[in-house]
Amino acid sequence: MCCSDPSNKKPENEPKVSIDWSKVLVSRDEFLKLVGVTCAGFIGLIVAIPAVGFAFEYFLVPRKEDWIKVGPVGQYEVGKTVDVVFTDTTGTPWDGVCAKRTAWLRRVDEGSFEAFAVNCTHLGCPVRWEAGAELFMCPCHGGVYYSDGNVAGGPPPRPLHKYPTRIAKGQVEIKVGPVLTES
Ligand code: FES
Numbered sequence: 748m749c750c751s752d753p754s755n756k757k758p759e760n761e762p763k764v765s766i767d768w769s770k771v772l773v774s775r776d777e778f779l780k781l782v783g784v785t786c787a788g789f790i791g792l793i794v795a796i797p798a799v800g801f802a803f804e805y806f807l808v809p810r811k812e813d814w815i816k817v818g819p820v821g822q823y824e825v826g827k828t829v830d831v832v833f834t835d836t837t838g839t840p841w842d843g844v845c846a847k848r849t850a851w852l853r854r855v856d857e858g859s860f861e862a863f864a865v866n867c868t869h870l871g872c873p874v875r876w877e878a879g880a881e882l883f884m885c886p887c888h889g890g891v892y893y894s895d896g897n898v899a900g901g902p903p904p905r906p907l908h909k910y911p912t913r914i915a916k917g918q919v920e921i922k923v924g925p926v927l928t929e930s
Contacts, residue, residue: 812924
């Protein structure tokens with residue numbers, strides 16, 4: 748006791764500090780509310796991030812277009828419709844096999860081609876070309892299209908979507924991009 752520092756000694760008349768813990772701690776209801784709001788905010792963030800990313804890409808990133816070669820003009824017969832497979836180069840690097848596309852290509856005459864998207868304009872099933880009947884048939888609900896892509900019967904509301912085509916340096920090219928034109 749002889750060595751204790753007198754400055755550490757509490758003055759005897761110092762007021763006692765009492766803490767009202769009921770005001771410091773949150774109640775169970777408030778705590779649960781806080782947890783609920785935090786979880787809802789977190790879930791909202793998880794949902795919002797992809798949506799914001801999509802909106803950013805859709806509205807601010809310029810849409811790409813490209814002409815894709817699908818073979819020399821001479822390999823296609825006038826009046827014949829055949830399927831062509833190509834890689835859509837306007838997508839993203841991680842598209843992988845999803846960048847593979849098929850189109851129905853028709854050589855209309857010596858100098859012009861028509862290319863149709865394979866997807867039915869009703870609900871998107873792939874249509875097949877029936878050479879004997881000269882019709883595109885949809886296997887899902889019986890949609891039928893003429894050789895020029897116009898609707899011949901069934902539920903499709905619109906003609907088949909068309910890709911623009913051109914001939915460049917002896918090659919047939921199909922224009923790919925985000926929006927296809929209709930017949
Ligand atoms: S998806 Fe082709 S007719 Fe329905």
